[in-house]
Amino acid sequence: DLLDLGLIAHLQSLDLSGNFFNSTLPETLFNSSALKELSLSSNLFSGDVPDFSKSVLNSVNLSHNSFTGEIPASLSSMKTLTVLSLKGNHLSGTVPSGFVSVEVLDLSFNQFNGSLPADLGGPSLRYLNLSYNQFSGSIPPEFASSVSE
Numbered sequence: 001d002l003l004d005l006g007l008i009a010h011l012q013s014l015d016l017s018g019n020f021f022n023s024t025l026p027e028t029l030f031n032s033s034a035l036k037e038l039s040l041s042s043n044l045f046s047g048d049v050p051d052f053s054k055s056v057l058n059s060v061n062l063s064h065n066s067f068t069g070e071i072p073a074s075l076s077s078m079k080t081l082t083v084l085s086l087k088g089n090h091l092s093g094t095v096p097s098g099f100v101s102v103e104v105l106d107l108s109f110n111q112f113n114g115s116l117p118a119d120l121g122g123p124s125l126r127y128l129n130l131s132y133n134q135f136s137g138s139i140p141p142e143f144a145s146s147v148s149e
Contacts, residue, residue: 006031013037017061020044025062030055040065041085049086051075059083063106071096071107086110087129095120095130108132118142 005014006028017039024047025040032055039061046066053074059082067089075081076098083104091110099105100122106129115137121128 005029006035008032010034015039016043017041018043022046024048025050027051030057048072049075049091053078056080061085062089064088067091069093073098075099082124100124103127105129116140116143 005011009032011032012034013036018041020043021040022044025045027050030050030052035055036057037059038057041061041063043065045062046068048069049062049067049071051072051074052060053072058080061083063085064087067086069091070093071086071091073096075084076096079101081102084099084102085104085106087106088109091107092112094114095107095112095117097117097119099120101124102121103124104127105121105125106127108129108131110133112130112133112135114135116130116135116139118140120143
């Protein structure tokens with residue numbers, strides 16, 4: 001049961017990619033104080049992306065599932081998170097500003113809309129993929145300066 005995986009005290013990396021798991025993600029999965037890397041890509045997970053902002057995760061790959069709704073805004077202020085891939089889901093709404101510690105941010109192939117936040121990303125950002133969404137408007141001039149400081 002996925003609920004129990006968060007109870008493994010010394011688990012640092014969990015990769016369950018490429019399976020047929022088909023539930024919502026319980027927030028208890030993120031209870032492990034040692035879990036740094038989580039990859040659950042290419043499954044059938046659905047529901048909202050859980051708020052794992054209180055975790056110490058460095059890398060989260062939830063790509064190619066069936067998540068819906070918006071990205072929890074609290075994720076964008078995580079200091080430990082350096083890699084976040086949510087590509088290929090059914091996420092919508094606007095993208096939260098922030099993600100100042102993130103180096104890799106892939107939100108491609110979703111249904112995000114609206115304009116890009118001027119302060120998306122920070123000086124650590126090395127890879128940004130926002131392709132195949134429904135963004136509109138212009139790219140804020142402040143955007144380039146926020147990622148090049």
